[in-house]
Amino acid sequence: MLQEAQQVVSGISGADIATAAKYIAAGLCMGIGAIGSAIGEGIAAAHALDGMARQPEMAGRLMTTMVLGQAITESTGIYSLLIAIVLLFVMK
Amino acid sequence: MSEHLGEKLILHIPVGSGGFDIDIITMIMSWIVIGLLVALALLFRRSLRQPVDAKPNRIQATLDLLLQFIESQLTSNFASEKLARELFPFIGTLFLFILFSNWISIIPYFESPTKDLNVTFSFALLVFFMSQFYAVRLNGVRRYIKGFMEPYAFLLPLNVIGLVGKPLSHAFRLFGNMFGGAIMLSIIYSFTFLSFGFPLIVNLFYGLFEGAIQAFVFAILAVAYINAAVET
Secondary structure: OHHHHHHHHHHOOHHHHHHHHHHHHHHHHHHHHHHHHHHHHHHHHHHHHHHHHHOHHHHHHHHHHHHHHHHHHHHHHHHHHHHHHHHHHHOO | OOHHHOOOOEEEEOOOOOOEEEEHHHHHHHHHHHHHHHHHHHHHHHHHOOOOOOOOOHHHHHHHHHHHHHHHHHHHHOOOHHHHHHHHHHHHHHHHHHHHHHHHHHOOOOOOHHHOHHHHHHHHHHHHHHHHHHHHHHHOHHHHHHHHHOOOHHHHHHHHHHHHHHHHHHHHHHHHHHHHHHHHHHHHHHOHHHOOOHHHHHHHHHHHHHHHHHHHHHHHHHHHHHHHHHHO
């Protein structure tokens, strides 16, 4: 039993552990990183809708500002995506 | 599964001891987009040859609508109307080129040039130098340098970091969105049980909808950055 366990353990090299850690890190990075920008974009859209419902004549201007604000909010999510890409494709 | 995203056709040009690499696919796709835009411009120009007071035909009315949309966005976002009129060709070209670069990816075997970080970064640098040029030209050198000391002199490092951060985030935003869409597409294509019809819808979503939104966002952010640089 102990010998089997030792064999299994010795079959895993340090590079395997590094690869596994890389994939786990990329998944965590994307998953946790997307939360903030998703909530932020949702808040921006909700308030823009409030404004449009109150003043429909301002809808065009609100739409532009909302998209601009959402694009800036999205950049944190994009940064986490970039780090996930670097972890998956660039790091060896 | 997504390994082909990393491998690219690279042309190495040796100059001296070092040299530099050129991504052939991005180059070819950029030239295709340029050719497409020029061909469309020549095609549409032919339909404009008519008396000025004549009733506009369908193509002319559509183009008028597009140009009026861009112009109304510019005039409502720029501080002065003169600046908006001056930068209208620049922002319009940027918007149209990025729009067609994003849209070309819906054709099979075509890749959007904006999927390459070098392309988006050069656009962002173009906007950055444009904004600094206009800031110096409209405000003068003294007010331009004094703008970095606002509101206090010891905030100079923070202002410089903010200056450098703008083109970085501007470039990474477009690249990240386009590359992320390409990764999503390659993952969906690798699911064979979804391969009938579904990838087409996703491709149209990422190509047409997301591409148009991102081109609009890039152009509007360019306007916002130039305006912010001019107003300080």
